Amino acid sequence: MTKRKNIKPKIAIIGLTSCEGCQFVMLDQGRRFLDWLAKVQLEEFRLVEDEPILAEHYDICFVEGNPVTKANIKLLKEMRCRSDKLVVVGNCAALGGVWELKNYASKTRAIKAVYKKLKVANPDIKEVDNFVKVDYVIPGCPIDGDEFIELANQLLKKGSFRIPQNPVCYECQSRGYQCLLQQEEICLGPITLGGCKAVCLKSKQACWGCRGLFDGAQVENFMNYLLKHFSREQVYRIMEVFGARDTILKRLEEMQGKKNRKFGKSKVNKIDNKIKKLK
């Protein structure tokens, strides 16, 4: 019995600055989550235990939230050093979270609206992969419970996972939900990574891209389409709410860059102008 215990992988689940909703999605799986926990040696999860004593080594560390305070950054780097695999969980860690909105407006205005005297950390919000190497991402705001259990099990079994690279539209259509793009709403479903069962579309809420882009997303075509039907400001506002705007524009630039090499110079100038306009 003790021998079997020893081979259980050592797990940490840590939270940086966030609403902790993704950790509650895990707990909300109830019995399923407890069953998963039985397969691992849970070394660090402050929602179930006091007195954190960091272990020397973890097989997998799940990181939820965004590094906002110095202590957040220190803990994140410390956990990276001690962990074989680092998995970021949720939109805050992967894309910045809704608080990244202040990057797009004014962070000085944001803090002045909240505090009169107090000085608190007010950095630009940056995704976890700006601080440490990230091995895997479980996306979403919040994460999907079924997907978490599935991916967490795959991690234990195979040591890795890959989310099928399909857009949200794929699940939206297969479930027969109404297409909101066709109803003249801005919906980022065509370029956003699926796996969420198109849960927002089920409630007739357009996709605002909380899970980030999938590999192979036709970002340029889609942007062209959106800008034909909506103002740039409208499109950007929607992309900003879940911190996706910077990622989408970066991917667009990369795609344009590749094209430049392929098509020669006249095309380059055209695309450059387009990017300038988008910015």
Added chain:
Amino acid sequence: MKIQINHIGKMEGHADFVAEILKGDVQSAKLITTEGARLIEGILIGRHFKEAPIITSRICGICPVVHKLSSIKAIENAFEIRPSQQTVKLRKLINLAQIIHSHALHLFFLSLPDFFNIENDLNFVKKYPKETQCAINTRQWALKIIEVVGGRAVHPIACEVGGFKVLPEKNELKNLADQYEVVLKNALGLANFVISIKYPKFSRPTTFVSLTNSKEYALYDGDIKIFPSASQSRIIKAEKYTQNIKEIEEPYRAAKSATLDGEPFMVGALARINNNWQQLNPLAKGLLKGMNWQLPQYNTFENITAQAIEIIHCLEEAKKILRDLLSDSSSLRMGRLGGGKSKEDARLSLNLIAGANPLSCETVGVDAIEAPRGTLYHHYKIDKNGYLTNCNIITPTVSYLKNLEQDVLAYIPNVMKLNPKKRAIKIRALIRAYDPCIACATH
């Protein structure tokens, strides 16, 4: 001498505790929040009103429903619009479910192990499998309600200003209603377990604040009832809350705290029961009577018992609403504003969906709702085009933070003789009995 407890676990968000003791007298007790500030009120400025409920629900992963509802209600108050009866019922239903699942989580997984000298929940779960199942079953039912009505348990989607984007199917509501008796049995199992525990003796008179409402045990709306220890209780209008309740900044934490007329005050399950216990549903009232409390109850450890009683009350209330929604055999109707009959109502609805401010002028809206941990306020100023120009949110944990510190200050002498480890366990237990949500407090 200093008592320092770093990284208090098993609560929402991050905090440390420090007390300074000079010659046997406790000089100060501070809960130092270490959560990063997300500046939610700041980032809302310049955002459109339709985004506000989506953004503010991200304040808290355990009570997103109340943030969403309060945000929606504040905007509706600003626009002077009233949702349909059916919309209000559905909202009340998910608010009840929110309180049930938050309380069940806090009681069983965060607080109770403290009174069994078990530090790790997983050991607690192993030792009490039957009670664990009661807690899980109760929670899962409540989560399912939010999923069915709101579209998702954490950060629900379907509710919006004016009503719901989509409505639940009647058969889904019926399934939930059919499970009621079994869930109630589980919840009573949990509640009786909670009630059977002997909590530490402690008492410190304070002022209890909660919503109150002549029609029912106030959770979804009402006026503010202030119940001081030394004088008669009084009632003020919710939108006038700023006259008495003030937020203050303190140098040792990013979370603000609040005072009522300059004094600490208590909100949450214990405050609600002390203020409005006469309106509890029969089973819940029966549990309370069985406790033989002398009311008001000033032992904050009993906040845990109060939460258990509220779980039963909320279940009974949810049953009433489900029965009511199911009494009519036709399916639910898309809840239109007013009564949805006049042309004016239809025009208003369409405008709202398009994102227009129906008043076409700058307007202010305030809402107060009972969140699991106490009264929550959302307060917005909206410009003529529907964009937020100012915003204030006071969460329950902000409200009771000073009261919590006063309680610990008064409690420390009771545990001074214990060794540091045992003393820390006792102090943590009192802090956790409040069910603090530091993520909410810092927002």
